[in-house]
Amino acid sequence: MPKFKEALNSGKFVITAEVGPPKGTDITETLENIDRIKNKVDAINSTDNQSSVMRIASLATCSIIRQKGGEPILQMTCRDRNRMGLESDLLGANILGIDNVLCLTGDYISVGDHLDAKPVFDIDSVQLVQMVRMMEQGMDIGGNKLNAPVHFCCGAIVTPEANPIGPQLMKYEKKVKAGIEFVQTQAIYDIDNFKKFMEYARKVNSNVKILAGIVLLTGAGMAKYMNANVPGIVVPDALIEELKSAEKGKAVQKGIEIAGRMIKRLKDEKICDGVHIMAIGREGVVPDILAAAGL
Amino acid sequence: MIVAERKPLGEIREMVKDCKKIMVMGCGTCVAVCMAGGEKEVELLASQLRLAARKEGKSIEVIEETVTRQCDREYMEPVLDKARECEAVISTACGLGVQLLSDLIEEIPVYPGLNTRFIGTNEAEGVWKERCMMCGNCILGQTGGICPIAICPKGLVNGPCGGTNKGKCEVSPNKDCAWTLIYNRLEKQGKLDNIRQIFPPKKFGLHVNPITQVNPAYQHAQMEEGHA
Numbered sequence: 001m002p003k004f005k006e007a008l009n010s011g012k013f014v015i016t017a018e019v020g021p022p023k024g025t026d027i028t029e030t031l032e033n034i035d036r037i038k039n040k041v042d043a044i045n046s047t048d049n050q051s052s053v054m055r056i057a058s059l060a061t062c063s064i065i066r067q068k069g070g071e072p073i074l075q076m077t078c079r080d081r082n083r084m085g086l087e088s089d090l091l092g093a094n095i096l097g098i099d100n101v102l103c104l105t106g107d108y109i110s111v112g113d114h115l116d117a118k119p120v121f122d123i124d125s126v127q128l129v130q131m132v133r134m135m136e137q138g139m140d141i142g143g144n145k146l147n148a149p150v151h152f153c154c155g156a157i158v159t160p161e162a163n164p165i166g167p168q169l170m171k172y173e174k175k176v177k178a179g180i181e182f183v184q185t186q187a188i189y190d191i192d193n194f195k196k197f198m199e200y201a202r203k204v205n206s207n208v209k210i211l212a213g214i215v216l217l218t219g220a221g222m223a224k225y226m227n228a229n230v231p232g233i234v235v236p237d238a239l240i241e242e243l244k245s246a247e248k249g250k251a252v253q254k255g256i257e258i259a260g261r262m263i264k265r266l267k268d269e270k271i272c273d274g275v276h277i278m279a280i281g282r283e284g285v286v287p288d289i290l291a292a293a294g295l
Numbered sequence: 296m297i298v299a300e301r302k303p304l305g306e307i308r309e310m311v312k313d314c315k316k317i318m319v320m321g322c323g324t325c326v327a328v329c330m331a332g333g334e335k336e337v338e339l340l341a342s343q344l345r346l347a348a349r350k351e352g353k354s355i356e357v358i359e360e361t362v363t364r365q366c367d368r369e370y371m372e373p374v375l376d377k378a379r380e381c382e383a384v385i386s387t388a389c390g391l392g393v394q395l396l397s398d399l400i401e402e403i404p405v406y407p408g409l410n411t412r413f414i415g416t417n418e419a420e421g422v423w424k425e426r427c428m429m430c431g432n433c434i435l436g437q438t439g440g441i442c443p444i445a446i447c448p449k450g451l452v453n454g455p456c457g458g459t460n461k462g463k464c465e466v467s468p469n470k471d472c473a474w475t476l477i478y479n480r481l482e483k484q485g486k487l488d489n490i491r492q493i494f495p496p497k498k499f500g501l502h503v504n505p506i507t508q509v510n511p512a513y514q515h516a517q518m519e520e521g522h523a
Binding site: 106174 | 450454457462497499
């Protein structure tokens, strides 16, 4: 059984973290980050042209994570490739030893750095999950036989703080029906709210493993920016005040402390199955966050 | 209806800068309603072109004609001889009119006076909104009469993305989230079950452009013409 799937099924508190591939061919920093975190987490996600900004392919980065002995999760969005492109990358991922895939819609082109590019969205995230499952049965989405099937541990995302929540949950249920095994959520900050989502998610299907999204807060300004601009992220005022209270130059330290505290509570109270840490632009501090969580 | 907007004067002027006699041909249907290429707009464009030429120290004769529909040969035929006497024609129809006119007077260049943008509805005075992408496989019956392919920039058919925010779209706060609209309407109708099913991938194979459609009653005639 692939390592990540084994971790998910082991009953332990699972930890994943993401790396964002760079824009350009210098991967020095990415390699350092991978080295720093690969033995501290159960798997490392590589983002797929995150925020619609063109970067090194998720597939290439995952292959490097694998070469370095890490367990990669291939993030796959539907924005840049049609169903054929996605399928051939899924085949390629498997032969490169990449056994985990996270299926996402992808941000729209207009939020990124290639404003005149054609947005693809040939299929959506639910259909992408279905496609992975179909390829595991030895068939592509066109109904053609594969000479050998793929094998993936397949996940998706959900935004527990989406407003309104109804349409979001309806889609979540479709992802579950399509056969996801795990979920990495959008960032959560209000754990009491998140508990309500967990109650719901357990009712939908208690076998789906839920990893709570932890986005590192790097300052009060960043928190306020996310509240104003990032859909589905709500940083409570108390946390913003706490970040403000940090000594000058120590806001990131405070953010690490907050993230660590949240992870510890999620684990101690057995609220969910694990966490997915997104230390956007500061992936190297993931071990510090884990240390702050007592892990 | 088809919604279009006028090209900037400079771009149109550039197309006919060496001409002494041109025709501006309007269309009295969709583009007249959306105030881009009907009789009034033909008059305006013709005057602007005459003034622009005069400013450059040149002279230009601009003939104004507006037909009922430029996407139908029979409406165009009466003005074709006049068009043939010109060095160029500017069509202020949608892209259909420009192309059909080009076919009908092959020896004369036809230039587009408009940019054709979408098919949409009239929402308020002077406001049009895109609502249909002509996908050829209508699912409006399940989605409460709101098209997720047209209203959602990603054309998602299985629910909203994570960018939806308080009923608005991640692309712009001026755009409604299609899936919030659909969900709310179906909830009102007690028909949320309509969208709990997983919709299959779109069939782009149904739309290999350019499509030709022949009414069954005319298929025989079309075949005979093909043989002739």
